[in-house]
Each structure stands twice: as structure tokens, then as C-alpha cells.
Amino acid sequence: MMRVLITGSNGQLGSEIKELSANYDKIECLFKDLPELDICDANVLSAFITDYNINVVINCAAYTAVDKAEKAADIAEQVNSTGVSNLVYALEKINGKLIHISTDYVFDGNHSVPYKESDFVSPIGVYGKTKRAGELAVINSNIDAIVIRTSWLYSSYGNNFVKTMLHLGNEKKSLNIIFDQIGTPTYAKDLAKTCLDILCGESSANLNNDEKIYHYSNEGVTSWYDFATAIMELGNVDCKLVPIQTIDYPTVTKRPKYSVLDKSKIKSDFKIKIPHWRDSLEDCIKKINTNS
Numbered sequence: 001m002m003r004v005l006i007t008g009s010n011g012q013l014g015s016e017i018k019e020l021s022a023n024y025d026k027i028e029c030l031f032k033d034l035p036e037l038d039i040c041d042a043n044v045l046s047a048f049i050t051d052y053n054i055n056v057v058i059n060c061a062a063y064t065a066v067d068k069a070e071k072a073a074d075i076a077e078q079v080n081s082t083g084v085s086n087l088v089y090a091l092e093k094i095n096g097k098l099i100h101i102s103t104d105y106v107f108d109g110n111h112s113v114p115y116k117e118s119d120f121v122s123p124i125g126v127y128g129k130t131k132r133a134g135e136l137a138v139i140n141s142n143i144d145a146i147v148i149r150t151s152w153l154y155s156s157y158g159n160n161f162v163k164t165m166l167h168l169g170n171e172k173k174s175l176n177i178i179f180d181q182i183g184t185p186t187y188a189k190d191l192a193k194t195c196l197d198i199l200c201g202e203s204s205a206n207l208n209n210d211e212k213i214y215h216y217s218n219e220g221v222t223s224w225y226d227f228a229t230a231i232m233e234l235g236n237v238d239c240k241l242v243p244i245q246t247i248d249y250p251t252v253t254k255r256p257k258y259s260v261l262d263k264s265k266i267k268s269d270f271k272i273k274i275p276h277w278r279d280s281l282e283d284c285i286k287k288i289n290t291n292s
């Protein structure tokens with residue numbers, strides 16, 4: 001039986017893994033988050049991994065507040081970079097494995113075709129830069145590990161675009177939504193299943209390879225405007241959406257204009273099937289409505 005530690009387990013992805021993990025009998029999972037287990041505390045982390053005989057970590061812990069990160073660069077760096085180095089160091093000592101989650105924000109968004117794992121990275125803000133530093137800590141290590149970059153993550157847990165749209169759509173008659181940023185949403189439940197399938201599947205030996213980076217999002221391509229339109233339709237919310245340009249909605253950090261990820265490698269190496277974003281969105285909205 002593999003003992004798996006899920007760090008940052010109260011976040012969107014961690015919560016989805018918690019819900020799905022009962023279906024996997026090859027693994028026993030321990031779910032930890034702040035304040036109980038801080039990945040920035042190297043000694044406590046290392047002792048925990050050793051004392052609890054952990055074999056694998058799925059690192060869902062991150063500083064994810066993209067705009068706040070510009071003013072809190074130290075904390076973002078601590079969690080997204082040093083924290084990951086701490087995990088790598090602790091796992092090196094016990095020959096453990098790591099699935100680490102990263103982001104489309106390592107790219108500047110100037111592409112017009114889907115980003116491959118081998119494409120040049122050029123993060124445009126503090127969040128993306130610190131996440132890239134975390135990736136490098138994993139890539140440059142000797143442990144069996146993979147980094148999964150994902151994009152536009154949402155879930156029935158936590159705060160995210162889908163829940164914000166449903167909430168605001170019920171309160172307001174109209175909303176302005178950006179139409180000139182293109183990407184693919186990712187239902188955290190689908191990514192959670194992928195992480196667990198990778199660990200428990202026949203292709204799990206591919207965790208031990210030299211090319212450690214993989215891309216994962218749902219299938220398909222959309223804009224925030226079209227995504228919001230689908231949210232309103234599937235959520236039966238009557239709210240007028242007005243398409244606006246990025247320039248009309250200034251944010252502290254610039255967002256990548258295009259961040260579609262090419263998922264050929266993860267599909268082929270781990271023999272996984274990925275649902276289309278609209279089908280997964282429908283599932284998530286049903287769940288949100290059932291819970292409310």
C-alpha cells in the first residue's frame with residue numbers, strides 16, 4: 001500500500017483528491033494543510049514525511065493569489081519555490097516520489113498555438129516567476145517526480161471564476177467579461193482523478209523519467225466571455241454578458257492572452273482520456289446546485 005501525503009489539501013484540488021481518493025485501494029492518503037503542516041517549515045515537513053512513512057507527495061499547496069503576489073513576493077516565493085525545494089529535499093532522503101502542480105502562468109501568452117512542455121517559458125508576474133522556480137526545484141532534482149501544469153482551475157470547492165459568475169449573475173442584471181484572453185478551463189475533479197490514476201495506473205513507472213513536465217487542462221478552447229456564457233446557460237442564470245477587452249479591465253498583474261496547453265504528452269504517456277471543458281463544467285454546476 002502506497003502512503004500518499006496531499007499538501008495544501010483544503011484548496012480546490014486537494015479537496016477534490018480527498019473526495020475521490022476513497023475509490024483507490026492501492027493508496028492510503030494523508031491530507032494536510034496550514035496550519036498543521038506548512039511546506040515552508042523544512043524540518044517539520046521532513047520529520048512528518050519520515051515519521052509517517054510517506055512514499056509519495058501530491059503537492060497542492062501554493063500561494064495562488066496572482067495579484068496579491070505582486071506585493072507579497074516574499075510569501076509567494078517562500079510557498080511556491082522554497083516550499084517545493086523543502087519537499088524535494090525531504091523526499092530525496094526517503095527515495096520518495098512527487099507529483100507537483102504548476103501553472104500556465106509560466107508562459108507569457110504570446111503564442112497562437114497550444115503550448116507544449118518544451119516551449120520557452122517567460123512568466124510575466126511574481127506568481128508565474130515563483131511557480132517557475134518551484135518547477136526548477138523539481139526538474140533539477142534526482143527524485144522520481146512529475147510537474148503537471150494546469151490552467152483556469154475551478155471546482156465546487158473554494159473560490160473561483162465559476163462560483164463568482166453564478167453568484168454575481170444572480171445579483172446583477174449585466175456583467176462585463178473579457179473576450180480577448182483565450183485558454184482552457186480545468187475542472188479540479190478531472191485533474192484530481194488524473195493525479196490518482198497516474199499514481200495507481202499501469203503507466204505509473206513514467207513518474208521515473210527525465211522529461212518531468214506535463215500539461216493538463218480539459219479539452220477544448222474558449223475565452224473568459226464564452227466560458228461565462230456557458231456558466232450562465234448551464235446554471236440557468238438570467239444575466240446579460242457584455243464582451244470587453246483586457247484593456248478595459250485593468251488588473252495588477254498582466255494575464256497571458258493565450259494559454260492553451262497541448263496535452264498530447266500526458267494523454268500518451270499515461271493513457272488518460274480528458275473530458276471536454278463544457279461537459280465538466282456541466283458536472284460541476286450540477287454539484288454546486290445540489291450542494292446549495
Ligand SMILES: NC(=O)c1ccc[n+]([C@@H]2O[C@H](COP(=O)([O-])OP(=O)(O)OC[C@H]3O[C@@H](n4cnc5c(N)ncnc54)[C@H](OP(=O)(O)O)[C@@H]3O)[C@@H](O)[C@H]2O)c1
Binds near residue numbers: 009153
Ligand atoms: N487556481 C487556478 O486557477 C490555477 C491555475 C493554474 C494552476 N494552478 C495551480 O494548481 C495548484 C492547486 O491550486 P488550487 O486552486 O487548488 O489552490 P488553492 O485552492 O489556493 O489551494 C492551495 C492550498 O495551499 C494552502 N497553502 C498555502 N500556503 C501553504 C503552505 N505554506 N503550506 C501548506 N499549505 C499551504 C492554502 O492554504 P490557505 O488558503 O490558508 O492559504 C490552500 O489551502 C496550485 O499549484 C496552483 O498554483 C491553479
